[in-house]
Amino acid sequence: MARPKVAFYWCASCGGCEETVVDLNEDLLKVAEAVDIVLWPVALDFKKKDIEAMKDGEIAVSFINGAVRLGEQEEWVKLLRQKSGLIVAFGSCAHLGGIPGLGNFWTRDTIFQRVYKDAPSIENPEGTLPQVKTGVSVGELALPEFYDTVKTLDQTIPVDYYLPGCPPPPDLIMKAVNAILAGQLPEKGAVLAPSKALCDTCPRNETKPEKLSIKEIKRPWEIIIDPKECFLVQGLICLGPATRSGCGERCIKANMPCRGCFGPVDGVVDQGAKMLSAIASLLGVEEEKSMTEKDVQKLVDQVVDPAGTFYRFSLPASLLRRRRME
Ligand code: SF4
Ligand code: SF4
Numbered sequence: 001m002a003r004p005k006v007a008f009y010w011c012a013s014c015g016g017c018e019e020t021v022v023d024l025n026e027d028l029l030k031v032a033e034a035v036d037i038v039l040w041p042v043a044l045d046f047k048k049k050d051i052e053a054m055k056d057g058e059i060a061v062s063f064i065n066g067a068v069r070l071g072e073q074e075e076w077v078k079l080l081r082q083k084s085g086l087i088v089a090f091g092s093c094a095h096l097g098g099i100p101g102l103g104n105f106w107t108r109d110t111i112f113q114r115v116y117k118d119a120p121s122i123e124n125p126e127g128t129l130p131q132v133k134t135g136v137s138v139g140e141l142a143l144p145e146f147y148d149t150v151k152t153l154d155q156t157i158p159v160d161y162y163l164p165g166c167p168p169p170p171d172l173i174m175k176a177v178n179a180i181l182a183g184q185l186p187e188k189g190a191v192l193a194p195s196k197a198l199c200d201t202c203p204r205n206e207t208k209p210e211k212l213s214i215k216e217i218k219r220p221w222e223i224i225i226d227p228k229e230c231f232l233v234q235g236l237i238c239l240g241p242a243t244r245s246g247c248g249e250r251c252i253k254a255n256m257p258c259r260g261c262f263g264p265v266d267g268v269v270d271q272g273a274k275m276l277s278a279i280a281s282l283l284g285v286e287e288e289k290s291m292t293e294k295d296v297q298k299l300v301d302q303v304v305d306p307a308g309t310f311y312r313f314s315l316p317a318s319l320l321r322r323r324r325m326e
Contacts, residue, residue, distance in 0.1 A: 004060035004181070006031075007039035007051070008090075009080060011066030011073035012100040012150060017091040018042040018065070020167035027174055034181055035060070039080075048076075054083050061086040061180055063163075067093040067100045067316065068151040071132075072144035081157040086185075088176065088192075092166040092261045094153040095191075096271075097316025099166075101150045102308060104315050104322035108148045148325065152317050162191040165247055166261035166313060172246060193246030195266040198258055201245040204230045212282045217302040220256060231257040232282065237309055241282075242268070242275035261313045270319045272310035276300070 010018060022043075024031065038059060039046045051059075062084040068074055081087055092098040103111060112129050116122060134141045153159050163176055176192045179185050186192075199205055208230035218235045225231070231238035231252075238257035244265050251258050264271040283299065303309055311318055 003034060003036040005038045005054075005058060006035040007059050007062040007080060007084065008037070008042070009039060009062060009064045009076060010042065011064065011077065011094070011153075012069035013066030013091065013093045013098065015042070017093075017167040020091075020170060020173065024170050024173065027170065031174075031177055034177075048079070051079060051083055056082050057085050059084040061088060063088045063090040064153055065090040065094050065167075067097050068147075068153065068156045069100055069103070070144040070146055074156055077153060077157050086160045086180065087153070087157065089153040089159045089162045091168055092164060092263065092313045094159075095162045095164050095317070096263050096314040097150055097152050098261075098313050101152075101314070101316040102312070103150050105307065106323070107325060108146050112146075149322050150316050155316065160188050161185065164191055164193050164244060164262040169246075169248055169250070171248070191244065191263070191266065193244055193262060196245045197265055198240040198243045198245045198247070198249065198252075198262070202230075202240055202249055202252055204228060204252060207233060209233065214283065214299060217299060219304065225255050227255050232279075237279075237303060239271075239275050239310075241278035242271050259312050260310075263314055263317070271314045272307075272318055272320075275310050 008018070008021065022028065037044065038054075039051055039062075059080070062080040064077055064080060064087060066073070068077060077087075089095045093100055097104070106114075116124055116129050117127055130143050130146065132143055132145050134143075161176070163172060165172070172193055179192070194201075199208065202208075207228065212232055214232070214235050216235050217237065220236060223234065223236075225236070226234060231240075236257045238252075239260035240252075240258045242264060243258050243260045244262040247262055260271055260275070264274055268274050279300070283295075300306065307315070307320075311320065316322070
């Protein structure tokens with residue numbers, strides 16, 4: 001029997017999602033035996049024309065990581081949508097926009113100004129900027145268009161399933177691959193991870209009181225972090241109350257607060273807003289008096305880079321989506 005065809009593709013991402021596929025170790029060999037990999041640019045030399053020549057729907061499933069920032073990425077994901085039965089948004093950037101999505105606080109012009117003109121290490125006396133088309137003596141050179149706005153995968157093409165995480169952990173990947181091979185997938189649109197908040201599975205949960213008494217918000221490098229106590233009790237912002245579980249509490253076990261890479265639980269649209277409301281409801285007592293709205297505001301004002309803290313992985317997927325364009 002013919003093995004199902006599988007594609008891996010990457011858009012705007014750091015490459016960590018590709019590494020996590022390699023981290024499957026011996027399971028990768030089992031996957032390679034069970035499926036026919038037809039595209040994996042980071043590891044194997046397939047060409048776009050090979051995919052274009054396929055019948056529509058011929059690829060059983062395409063795992064796409066990365067957000068959509070460039071015209072070339074948009075073309076590729078549209079091609080893969082046409083040729084694939086299932087599309088899985090693989091990792092935080094495809095799922096929610098991820099770290100590249102923080103670019104939505106700027107525009108193409110302001111990013112180009114910084115990167116190609118103002119950065120201290122730049123030597124560009126003529127102020128040359130990348131162009132989509134450039135005439136040269138032997139013809140025309142083309143570069144993909146750089147969009148003003150970073151999009152999630154499902155803001156570009158319909159997505160069937162989401163594998164969350166920065167990167168998704170190997171056990172969740174294998175569970176998803178086995179479910180696909182066995183035809184035992186949940187309803188379309190599902191995130192293939194538990195819909196519980198990380199706090200519910202966190203080993204420090206017992207030390208998280210009903211109401212918190214935070215006097216000062218700190219950044220991790222400013223204190224010696226207690227390895228057992230809830231980070232919020234220690235005055236560190238931990239996105240556990242607003243983040244989906246399933247990662248194996250990776251950061252918590254490394255004594256770092258959760259930054260929210262698994263995104264919100266089912267039914268929550270805006271992870272950042274959810275975290276802000278979780279903090280506001282937790283902040284109940286200070287020296288046995290209720291905190292006033294002013295006290296809470298004073299505390300939240302201490303968060304350096306609040307947008308980057310609460311929307312680190314999810315800005316393009318949030319209600320804010322991007323900074324308003326001029
Ligand atoms: S806030 Fe963070 S450290 Fe505290 S219980 Fe939740 S996930 Fe664990
Ligand atoms: S602890 Fe939070 S940031 Fe770290 S891997 Fe888990 S969900 Fe992602």
